Amino acid sequence: MKVKDLLKLDSIHLLTKNGNMNQNISDMYTCDLLSWVMGKVRKEDVVLLTVLKSMNAVAIASLLNLSAVIFCEGVTPDQSIIDKANDENINIFVSSKTSCETAIDMYKYESIL
Amino acid sequence: MEKYTYKIISNDLENAGCIASRVKKMLIQKGIDRQTIRRVAIASYEAEINVVIHSYGGICNVIIDGNELTLEYIDDGPGIACIADAMKEGWSTASKVDNENGFGAGMGFPNMKNASDKLDVKSSPDGTRVVIHIKIR
Numbered sequence: 057m058k059v060k061d062l063l064k065l066d067s068i069h070l071l072t073k074n075g076n077m078n079q080n081i082s083d084m085y086t087c088d089l090l091s092w093v094m095g096k097v098r099k100e101d102v103v104l105l106t107v108l109k110s111m112n113a114v115a116i117a118s119l120l121n122l123s124a125v126i127f128c129e130g131v132t133p134d135q136s137i138i139d140k141a142n143d144e145n146i147n148i149f150v151s152s153k154t155s156c157e158t159a160i161d162m163y164k165y166e167s168i169l
Numbered sequence: 170m171e172k173y174t175y176k177i178i179s180n181d182l183e184n185a186g187c188i189a190s191r192v193k194k195m196l197i198q199k200g201i202d203r204q205t206i207r208r209v210a211i212a213s214y215e216a217e218i219n220v221v222i223h224s225y226g227g228i229c230n231v232i233i234d235g236n237e238l239t240l241e242y243i244d245d246g247p248g249i250a251c252i253a254d255a256m257k258e259g260w261s262t263a264s265k266v267d268n269e270n271g272f273g274a275g276m277g278f279p280n281m282k283n284a285s286d287k288l289d290v291k292s293s294p295d296g297t298r299v300v301i302h303i304k305i306r
Binding site for chain 2: 088089090091092094095100106108110111112113115116118119120136144
């Protein structure tokens, strides 16, 4: 599954414009504590699902080469966060569903690809 | 030997992680292997965050000497009451505001330890010095 495939899910919308849409998605990880993410995400190309509206989610995404950050449950990041993500070529999405529901949607879509 | 020094500002949550990001970009330009860069990114991010959220401010020195990379963080206090506690997973003294920003998982020092080849921490009320050694492969 690639980042651009996320665009086909109704509950998810892209907020950034400079990320690599052809980046692979190797896995998903859902967490709202950044150091936990930093210590536990061992692979590259992982999608982070979170409700933590923080500039530091972008920093984590950049440092760990995440494929995308999806802010769930309608949590919409401030423009400053979106601008920073564009500067760092990070993909940011917003989902109207919970982290779990979004992960399930992604999993279901992956299975039909 | 190359040495770079960066200033870290206390409570500047918006820019926390910027130095780690700059160090990572520098190492990519040097063509250093991805696994080493990943370890440096994790260790440098955690150390920087600690200075931002726990200290009165400080500096970061990045020293590259052959295949030895050293990250040194020196802050102006107030120090760590018990370093052994700080090394435990889940132990945190982060404030409510820090928690709301996603910090305070109590994984800072454990992550630094796992990502480094050697970690030295010395602390007194006058300040803390964290030195992270990572071998470049």
